[in-house]
Amino acid sequence: MKHNILRNTAFAALAALATAGASAAGNHAGGHGHGHAEAAIGQPGVAAKATRTINVDMTDGMRFTPADIKVKQGETVRFVVKNSGQLKHELVLGTEKELKEHYEAMKKNPEMEHADPNMVTLAAGKSGEIVWQFTKAGKVDFACLQPGHYDAGMKGAVTVANKTAAAK
Incomplete structure (x- = not known):
């Protein structure tokens, strides 16, 4: 029960952050913050x-390997993520x-539990996966949002090549 309350509180906090971000950006604030986030x-x-499949390793050196990933627009990628450290990490x-914004919320609520399709949180020595379709060309960032990890540089980027440029 306590776990579910924490999870529901975390989802409410994340939804509020996403909605506030959408409102500040001039988008409608219909409570569909994650929809806008995912669309981007x-x-x-x-x-x-x-x-x-792209294998990604997370370490206590606060790094992802690889930290720079290249995909094509429209491509669906299976990220197999391994935590080879002793600390909890996430992608x-x-x-x-x-x-x-999410990192600031995590710093205030370090035990916040959350699970969305765009993320995987792993205990030491565990593996998990994210299956994601990159629909827009450009850059998609990724990071570990455990308190202190983002500030220590645990981040990376996926470069999504434009469909027409990738075909050449």
Whole structure:
């Protein structure tokens, strides 16, 4: 019960942050903050449609390997993420603005539990995955939002090549 209350509180806090961000950006504040966020970075992918797998390692050196990833617009990628450290780490896909806002919320509520399709949180030695379709060309950031990790440089980026440029 306590876990569910924490999770619901976390979702409410994240929804409020996303809605506030959408309102500040001049978008409608219809309570669909995550929809706007996902539209900017892509959408959850279907595992059966993944065209390739990218292994990502997270370490207590506060780094992702690789930290720079290149994909094509429209591509569905399966990220197999491994925490090879002793601390809890996570990989969260988002815009730089969204990641910073979420990180500030995490610093205030370090035990906040959350689970969204654009993220995976892993205990030491564990592995997990994210399946994501990159629908827009540009840059999609990712980071570990555990308190202190983002500030220590635990971040990276996915460069999404334009569909027409990628075909050349």
